[in-house]
Amino acid sequence: MAGKNPWGGSSGNSSGDGDRSGDSDGGKPAGGGSKGDRPDGPRNPWVPKGGDGGPRRSASIEDIFKNRGPEGPRRRAGGPGGPGGPNFRMPQRPGGKSWVPVIVIIALVIWVLVTSTHLIGPQQKAVVKTLGNYTRTLDSGLQFTAPFPFETVDVEDVEGVRPVRIPGNNNQAKLILTGDQNLVDLSYIVRWNIKDLEGFKFRVVDPEETVNEAAEAAMRAAVAETELDETFSGQGRAAIELDVRERMQATLDSYGAGVRVLGVEIEKADPPAQVVDAFRDVQVAEQNADAARNQARGYAQQILAQAEGEAQAFDKVYEEYRLAPEVTRRRIYYETMERVLSRTDKTIVETDNVTPYLPLPEINRRRGAGATAQPAPSTTTTTGGQ
Known part of the structure; x- marks a missing residue:
C-alpha cells in the first residue's frame, strides 16, 4: 500500500523532480486547479502562498530568512513606511560612524x-x-x-546621639531584684554614639542589640548591690546611673563594639504594681517615724545646748569664787535674795526699830482692779410728803 505524502500526494505517484501525475480519484491536479494553470507536484511549505502564478522553484535559505526577517513584512506590505512596522534607523556621526560607542x-x-x-x-x-x-x-x-x-x-x-529606652514599651514592667531581696520596676534610657566605626560595623553582628543586652546586664548587676530605699532616692539613683555607665563601657570595650556610652538616665523606679498600695502605706509609716525621730533629736539637742550653757556659766562663777570666795558668796546671796523677793509682796520684820514695810504693789494692784470695775446704776425712790 502506497504511503501518504506529507506534502499532499501519494508517495507512489511522486516523481524525482517533485511533480506528480494525478490523484487517486481521477487524475486531477492537487489544489483543485488544472494542469495548465500551474505545474504538478506537492506545494513547497517554505514558499509563501499567493505567488504571481509563475513556475515553482525550490526555496533557498536566503529566501527563508528574508521572508522571516524584519524586511520581509515591509516588502510584502508595499515598501518602507507601510503598515508592516516603523522605519527606524540610528543616526550616524558626520563620518558615517555609529553613535553607540x-x-x-x-x-x-x-x-x-x-x-x-x-x-x-x-x-x-x-x-x-x-x-x-x-x-x-x-x-x-x-x-x-x-x-x-x-x-x-x-x-x-558617628557623632549623633542614639537613645535606647529599656523597656521599649512604657507600660511593660522591668522587674529587677535589689540587694535587700526586694523587687523594683525600673525604666531607663541609655544614650550612646559610635566611637570606632570599623569595630561598630565588623566586630559585632547587631550593635544595637548588643548595647541593649549590655545595658540590661549592667543595670541588674548595679541594682543587685543596692538596697530598695536607695533606688528611690536621688543620690542612690545617681550612683546607680554612674555604675551602669562604667559597667556598660567596660563590657562593650571588651567586645570591641566601637560604642561610646554617653550616659544612663533612670526614668522610673517604682515598686511592682501588685504591692504598690502596701508599699505606699509602708512609706507613709516610715515618713512619720522619720518625722518623730527628727523631732526627738531636735528636742535633745535643745536640752543639751541649754545644759552646756548653764555648765559654762557655772564654771565662770566658780572661777570667780576661787579668786575671792567671801565676796562671791555675798554677791550670790544678794542676787538670789533679790530674785526671790522681787516675786513676793510680803515682808518679814524681825526687830522693833524697823519701820513696817508698806505693801505698795498690793495697793496699786487693788487700785487698778477697782478702776476697771464699772459701778452699778443707783435707783432713787421718792415718797410723797417727804
Whole structure:
C-alpha cells in the first residue's frame, strides 16, 4: 500500500523532480486547479502562498530568512513606511560612524564619577570595602574611591546621639531584684554614639542589640548591690546611673563594639504594681517615724545646748569664787535674795526699830482692779410728803 505524502500526494505517484501525475480519484491536479494553470507536484511549505502564478522553484535559505526577517513584512506590505512596522534607523556621526560607542563611553564616565566621588558630612564617617573586604575608613569631606562594584562605601553618623529606652514599651514592667531581696520596676534610657566605626560595623553582628543586652546586664548587676530605699532616692539613683555607665563601657570595650556610652538616665523606679498600695502605706509609716525621730533629736539637742550653757556659766562663777570666795558668796546671796523677793509682796520684820514695810504693789494692784470695775446704776425712790 502506497504511503501518504506529507506534502499532499501519494508517495507512489511522486516523481524525482517533485511533480506528480494525478490523484487517486481521477487524475486531477492537487489544489483543485488544472494542469495548465500551474505545474504538478506537492506545494513547497517554505514558499509563501499567493505567488504571481509563475513556475515553482525550490526555496533557498536566503529566501527563508528574508521572508522571516524584519524586511520581509515591509516588502510584502508595499515598501518602507507601510503598515508592516516603523522605519527606524540610528543616526550616524558626520563620518558615517555609529553613535553607540560614544554613548557607551559617556555612560561609563558618568557611572565612574557618580560611584567614585563621595561627599561625607561633618558628623559622618565611611568605611570602604574592596571586593567585599574592609580596607579603610574615610573622614568627613570630599573623598574618592574606585567605582562600584570594585569598592563600596557605607556612611554612618558617628557623632549623633542614639537613645535606647529599656523597656521599649512604657507600660511593660522591668522587674529587677535589689540587694535587700526586694523587687523594683525600673525604666531607663541609655544614650550612646559610635566611637570606632570599623569595630561598630565588623566586630559585632547587631550593635544595637548588643548595647541593649549590655545595658540590661549592667543595670541588674548595679541594682543587685543596692538596697530598695536607695533606688528611690536621688543620690542612690545617681550612683546607680554612674555604675551602669562604667559597667556598660567596660563590657562593650571588651567586645570591641566601637560604642561610646554617653550616659544612663533612670526614668522610673517604682515598686511592682501588685504591692504598690502596701508599699505606699509602708512609706507613709516610715515618713512619720522619720518625722518623730527628727523631732526627738531636735528636742535633745535643745536640752543639751541649754545644759552646756548653764555648765559654762557655772564654771565662770566658780572661777570667780576661787579668786575671792567671801565676796562671791555675798554677791550670790544678794542676787538670789533679790530674785526671790522681787516675786513676793510680803515682808518679814524681825526687830522693833524697823519701820513696817508698806505693801505698795498690793495697793496699786487693788487700785487698778477697782478702776476697771464699772459701778452699778443707783435707783432713787421718792415718797410723797417727804
